[in-house]
Amino acid sequence: MKLIVPIEFYRQGGVERVICGTIERLIELEEVEEIILVLPKKEIPYFQEKLPKSPKIKYESFTLPSKSLQSRILSLINKFSSLSGNFKAEKFTKFLKRLRRKYQSEFSIKYLANHYQATHCLYFLINLLNPPNLNIHLAMVSHDLFWRFAPLSYPESYVRKYDLNLLEWLKKVDIVFAVSQKTRQDIISIFPEFSDKITTIPNSGFPTKSNASREIFSLGENSSESNEELPIFYLPSSFGIYKDHLSLLKAGIKLAEKKLKFKIVLIGKETDNLIAGKITLSQQKNTQEYIDYLHQCQEISQNNQNIMQEYFEGLGYCSDEDVEKWYRNSSCVVFPSKYEGFGLALSEAVVRGIPAIVSDLEVFREQVDIYKCSDLVDFFPMGDVDALANCMEKFILNPRKRLSAEEIDTRFSHWTWRETAKEYVRLLGEL
Template sequence: MKIGINLIPLRPGKNGGMEVYLRNLLEQLFLIDNVNQYYLITAPYNDSTLNYSAPNCKKLRIHEGRGLIDLTSGLLSKFIPSHTYVDDPMTRIIKDNKIDLWFCPFLSLDPRPLNIPSIVTIPDLQHEYFPDYFSKEELELRRDYIQPSCEQATKIITISQFSKQSFIEKLGIKPEKIEVIYLAAGDNFGKNTDDQKKILNKYNLPEYYLLYPANAWPHKNHLNLIKGFNHYKKIYNDSLHLVLTGSDLKNNIAINDLISQYNLKESVHILNYIDKGDMPELFKNAKALIFPSLFEGFGIPLLEAMTVGCPVIASDTTSIPEIADNAAYLFEPTDPLSICDAIHKIVADEPLREELVSRGKERAILYSYEKVARMHLDLFTSVYNQYKDSNNSLKNECHYFHGLYSDGWFSKMKFVYCGKKRFRHLHIDLRSELPVKYPMKISIILNDKKINAIIPSLGIHSFDFEIPDIETTNTEYKIEIISKYSYSPKKLGINDDERKISIILDSLIMIDFNENSTEYVQRKVK
């Protein structure tokens, strides 16, 4: 089997825990699998960091001219490439190298649509829970890319049962399409070293500190941590220090201003990015890992700490209780006093510390990157075998929606079909339920031809269009429906729905030249 892996989104040092996942996964895959051929699709900014000696690994570098959309935010740095169906260089790579299976480990299935089986790793749907942490552009891009990626991929890998449930509830993805593969601490955390003094001297650190490794992203909750730490220092007059590691911390105005406001400059140490080999010693020497994150799809530092015998205090939210189980002392992350109490508990209660260390080591044994790699390889194999055994007539056909919510509401949506069918007629049913001013103006764009229309009143309204024939072996149909205005039901006083929506898609039916009709709808609205 020829497996293509899209590594274009990898920005060394900026992808947080997903970079740890990717690099450890590749190392283990090349150790356990000498049968399949791997094609790593790289970019100029990451190619030199992806060197593997495995004979079944080949790198193919794409040049800068591809047009990358920068989705860097205060969260995972994501670079979702723009793409076209015909001329995209990755599409050519897939075709020229006869790739059998396509794997995208960073959030988005790209390119798409694809005529081969595909797997995408999406760690979580944080933007659905904390949309305010994203700019409007970032939010639109993530919603435009994640939903169609989920719908078009053969399988979705996510990293916790919490995240799997998010896909089911937020996007309406079928449970059987989602595979949960837990992550692990990197192999460097399993090595025995004795460089404690050397590491402390290297970074000019005290011996008595809490450690929090996290980039300066809003959901990492640094501000509440600093507030809680300040409470602890004032109440207990302790010499405890706080060590923060992660990119852009030194440049974060809000974090640094709060440290100055509380006169904590001597007690809070900001190290920014740390060498990979130094992190285990920073964990080993810490009094505890403190992990106040508001949202995690997994939380790799939890296992890193447990692996080296560092006790853990952490948030009681999202996937963290699932991953930590009984091996962490949990607190309410939005309450600085709860954080303060947890700090005091882990510092003052030695039996608790010893118990958490013991439970943590038992917990960490359950996770390894060899196991992660084997689960990926098993999934690659099963997906490809199912594809080979499937009906050939279905192999070159795919369709997807984006911009359409799982309950049918939208303000701007797109439907794309790629395959060998040729359609002659389009039928659309739109339902209007909002008590707003009518007529409502909409535009329907069919293969780049724009048609202006109106929704005259409440109720169901039907639209029919003849489709110009496309005489090619592989056709692509694009249908966009755009409402001129969108509304928030909450602002209209209807309910608590804060989405910007306009109308509901009841049905979208395509009729081919043999008068066979196919209804493509994300979900029927009853």
Template sequence: MKIGIDARLWSETGVGRYIRALVYHLGQIDDTHEYVLFLKNKDFNEVEMPNKRWTRQEADVSWHSLEEQLRMPGVYKQSGADLIHIPYFSVPVLMPTPFVVTIHDLTISHFATGKATTHPKLMYALKRLAYRFALWKAVRSAKRVITVSESTKKELVSEYRLSPGKVAVTYEAGDFEKGTQAAAINTPAKYILYVGNAHPHKNLDQLLNAFSLLRRKNSEIKLVLVGPDDYFYQQLKNLPENKCEGVEFIHNVNRDELYTWYRKALCLVFPSLSEGFGIPGLEAMSQDVPVVCSNISVFHEIYGEAAVYFDQNDAQNIAETILGLIADEKKRKDLRIKSLKKAAEYSWKKMAQETLEVYENCYRV
């Protein structure tokens, strides 16, 4: 079987991390099938093929675009692949080739707010309708749907009336990519860490409210926000100065720098209103760093007793929970032990093995 993997998001965080791990481990475990990677120009000559059964094909097409809808079906067909894996919900409506799709979360369904866009409200509303249709068409037309947690599977089955047997759960992981090492960077002496984007569902406004309360009791602690230097982070930076006192914005870090930010943190804070999985929490746990996070179902599923939970809608509770953990050395020590064990339960290699099983089951049907 020849399998095509849409890797146009190769260099991105989040989905890009998933794609890179999938490709690396498939290259290690599968000595039977052929693969073709669809790559954008900027990555085409940079991505090393795992072995001689892997090839690359240029697909310099932006995601979420009309061009994607018009051109990508032809690109997929030209590859001669028997099965295409699209690791994101943005699937062309007219797919000529059998495919599987990975749905990482249903944020776009749950957060119908113009805050989550740089476009005028009418344009945002129209694009959101288009996204929802594309998502509906993708999950209904796919041979199989892959998702990354039981929580998201339940949402998919409920919202899109899918058969539970059509949806496979392949957990992600938090281990760092091969070759990652500590970087020489300057960090505050004591800091709380957040890693991720600043989209509205990440709830960073509430985190900043909580941090303002926390600083009244312990002004030595800093809050470090690591993420892309984009419109959403600029919105945070434009907040009144007193709301950002003690906050450091760190952008465009490489993997060695990110690894180092984790290792030196007092804890990772993860205040999201909704997530599909929660890679940063496992990354922190793998580096012996305690996790303080929202009281949402997916975090309980993934982190279990290895995290401390707060009410994500209550700034006072967020502040008190973080301060309580920092002040309780015994609790921190117990949490570190649980965290390392929890992080070890997840493996990118296992994710790739389970994804390969999905491919093979699709081909046999």
């Protein structure tokens, strides 16, 4: 199998770890002869640093030989675009730019697929991208349908744009890999005619080689980095409306007012500003629900700065190494999300042997079923601050110990990134 993997854009964090974790294990499989990783040129050094050195991985960019017919077509589009700019034909100029991006991507992928004689093409991210017209098997990964199912009101035009784009992909791909059964059912609820194309391959929570974190398994429950006296609750997630950091702030304040001893550590974009009471958010900034949520976050943080400074630590965006360091330091992972397509932090906590407190979402129940770890996870009703505070207080007063390295290996090694990669290869091979 020769697999071409175009990454036209990506998000640092969970999706990036999914990409790296899967590719790291794909190159270990005998069935995989080559992976052609196609990236924006400026991103190639970053992924070369992140991924293991392997002759199986070929790094390419979205460029074409200068004298090729496709390159000449793109040059012609560029000339028309320049001319339209001179005549201030704004709409036509935008159309030509979109056309160029579309064909730049498609021509490059077609050229590379032919050059390497690729057998399959796999997209890890497809939102608002154009599906390529290829004469090889095409597959996609679906992480979520946030525009439809997240508790945030998107404009009808926005929802329709994403729906139509997903429909275009569903028509062209041979198979869809949904990261959870919930995501699969969400797609089917909108486009039931494609149910036979959609299968579920859950992510793994195990560390990837790229974040150099296998050492966590030698730390286990007796890690010198963990603080037995001060329980540390950890939320590794960028700030966003449906991540519901607000409920965690409110729960933490309730516990602080009881004079309990604990620390809450937040990692992810904007979490530093959240604790400082200076948060901004780009999503739906003109909607009332955005305004209300933002106001509540700012008000609760600004009015409780003494508690914020004593009990909370907002670290903002951090490196993978720092994310792992705080997994090692933490006593319990708290994940109060109101919506997730998968919710990687729960699986990441479980396979590190860390207890977790999470909102009662279907995707979290799925992960508990995968790893058979109900003894490690407490659920609370989504958005219920009192219930969340009660779970956290219970943990503070009677903390659970982390699992040992031996327990982790015995209980959870049945679903690692290797098993995920094997499923991708098996299903692609059956096409």
